[in-house]
Amino acid sequence: MNPTETNVPLSRSWKDIPQQVKPRAMSSGGRRRMRFGLAKTVGAIALLGLLAWGGVSLAVVLQQGPKRVPGQAEAAPIRDIVLATDGAINREWVVRTLGLPKNATLISLDLYQLRARLLASGQVLSASLTRNFPATLTVSLTERLPVARLMAQLGTEPPHLLLAARDGVVFEGIGYDESTTAALPWLEGVQLTRKDGVLQPIPGMATVADLLSKGRIEAEHLYRTWQVVSLARLATDGEIEVKTAEVPRIIFGTRESFFPQLARLDLLLDTVRAQSAAPFKEINLAIGATVPVAFDGLTAAAPATAGKSSSAKSSSPRSTNVQFKTKL
């Protein structure tokens, strides 16, 4: 026995009275406090558990080497380039354009520079490059769609095929097969200019693209026959000339919507074909509802009954001019 202790029995104190009460003896406030206390305890335990788990995870990572993951990514050469595009560009062109050095790693890539290389081709509207660790580079492209084609001789190079997009940007068609490009009309009367070594967009191409798309959508049977689209008089007279297999010269005006002009053309061609087999020389749709039509080598009277009303104006031994009035 400890000599400092006494064996005197102490009386029962109020502190010996058990303080615990049953929950049913508690008020709502008391039960609320009890639940709050319980929630606090559970929260504290959960927090401690989370901290412990985090600590263990960190310890494991540190044990395995903190630079393991980035180090591995830095060390592994790029194994694959994945291309995602909405156009015709193929993976080979991307690989060739990016020109990644052999054994290049994802970390060592200058993505901004690579993106600039892709955008140097006018066909690429936008490009994004993503590192997918450990060894994959993902290239996402948005491409310009061609609306027409042209043959251009740049400098001393031999003439070669170029495609023109709706915004006037000219580019070499990458990945397009011949049948696709062959369906596009040729552009004529275009003078390409360079600035800082880069071909500048064709002015007024948006208007031409509008005509072409209207023709393709609204009068596909006409559009199929369009061979050459000339922009020679677009800037000066606001006129676009189209050469088709049947009509050497169809003139569209830019002051009026293309839709009624196409409708007039369709009606006119149907009417004339029904009445005459004379070859066309020119159809001018740019002056409104009255459409002058020139026939090649027609000496007989003009097909005055074509259309709702018509009247022959004059004729010559080599060609005849007829005006068609259309109501559309």
Next chain:
Amino acid sequence: MSNRPTFIAAVEIGTSKVTVFVGEYNGRELAIIGHGECTSRGVIKGSVVDYKAASECTHSALEQAERDAGERIDCVFLAQTGAHLEGFYNEAAVNVKAADNMIDRNDIRMVSDLAKSKELPAGRAVVHHIRRPFRVDGRLVPSAPENLVGQKLEVGYWTVHGQEQRIADNIHVIRGFNLEVRDLVLSSLASGHMVTMPEERQHGVLAIDLGAGTTDFALYRDGVAHTTGVVPVGGAHFTNDLSIGLRLTENQAEKLKLRFGRANVQCRDKNDKVWLDGNFAIGDRQFSRLAIEQITAARARELLEVVKKKLGGAFTPETCAAGVVLTGGTAKLAGLAETAAQVFGVPARLGETPSWVAENLRDPGSNTALGLLYWGLSGQNERQAPARRSGGLLSGFKRLFASS
């Protein structure tokens, strides 16, 4: 160690009201930051008789205090009163063991344990052991007698004990709010410490706390509580006497008591009448002021005489030089100090809350709850830092009240 302060509630479950004060204690200073009060129900003469009703009002006061403080209470200091509380004095003496007669800690512990070892009847539990000064060979030693030289060491304890079930009821009311009762403090000691000065307690002073259902008293001598007691009579009995004597409802009697009641008769005119309500409405009637004063004065004198009788030989005018100090809600009865002076034969005064207590807290009815914090933190402070210099807590306490 955490710097989070402890939020302590001082709770007094009285017969007329439940008072709660919330103190923020940071280990050095205490600031009163919340107050809640609720009309008491289910409590008669300081004892819980209706657990549900008492719980509801106590919890309401606690919630109010928490809202006022904006903090959650951590623990509670609970005031204890009631007629079941009794006290007795027991002393013990030991011969100093050391050959050189130098008193060591073992001697002090031994004599203290012996003095506290009196067996209690079944169902009783100790509330307080209040130590009186040590005596070394008959010589009074106010502080610990360690390292003093003497052959015989004596000490006495005033032990306050109460009925275990009644105490448990009070504790369970607090536990019903999911709060721990950290300390249980006798109401008379709590209020006594608030209204008396250390010098008065040194010279001898009697503090009487007149509540609604009970009257608690503590007689101080040599700086410590010498005798304590509870009389199960309070202001509610004054009201009851008026109600019976004048044939009034309790509410009407309470109203008359507060307006015209006196602890001594001053009215000499039998025809001096007072109105019950004073609004001349139907049911308003007149009463003799003399009758009211006679009823309340008789009850007041009787109550004080009962207190004097319970003190017995412990109280003599010679050993109570600082007189009588009255506190509690019923102490606001006019003329009570004069009557107390006549009954006890010593100067009597109404207890004043110390000046460092904020103005809005200075109410005789709040002294017990305020004293609870003071008493409870004194004890807590002793437990945590025994070597703390005296007066440190008091100065801190003053600062907190000044700032509240």
